[in-house]
Amino acid sequence: MPDASDGAAFFAENCVACHGATGQGDGQNADDLSAVPTDLTELSRRNGGVFPAARALSYIYGDPQQGHLARVMPQFGGAMAEDLVPVEIDGVFTPTPRALAGLLFYLESIQR
Structure with missing residues (x-):
């Protein structure tokens, strides 16, 4: 079973350019995007203190309610x-x- 360290490696390879090394949306490509990258360290706080696993997975995997052209x-x-x-x-x-x-x-x- 994968763990947080596996996820950190995936994050470093695929997410840092936009979300930054700490996940706060301050990656090197952030200023060039049409939408500000989400601060990934505040997902729980914006969801009443509960990590929104289902919503996060849906968005990362490819939210069926959002076409690929509607998102960055x-x-x-x-x-x-x-x-x-x-x-x-x-x-x-x-x-x-x-x-x-x-x-x-x-x-x-x-x-x-």
């Missing part, structure tokens, strides 16, 4: 769906791409 962030679905692990989300074990499971654990660990 890339969708991380596709081939990832071939390596799934069970992650408890809202009390239900949900098949989740291994890389994104680690990322969820990492994001939860950096909440302020």
Whole structure:
């Protein structure tokens, strides 16, 4: 099962350019984007103190309510769906791409 350190590695490889090394939305590419990158350290605070795992996973994987042209962030679905692990989300074990499971654990660990 992946853990927060696996997610930190995925974050460093795929997310730092926009969200910054600490996840606060201050990456080197942030100023060049049409939308300000989300401060990922405040997801829980903006959700009543609870980490919004289902919403975060939906957005990262590729929110079906948002077409790919309506968002700046890339969708991380596709081939990832071939390596799934069970992650408890809202009390239900949900098949989740291994890389994104680690990322969820990492994001939860950096909440302020």
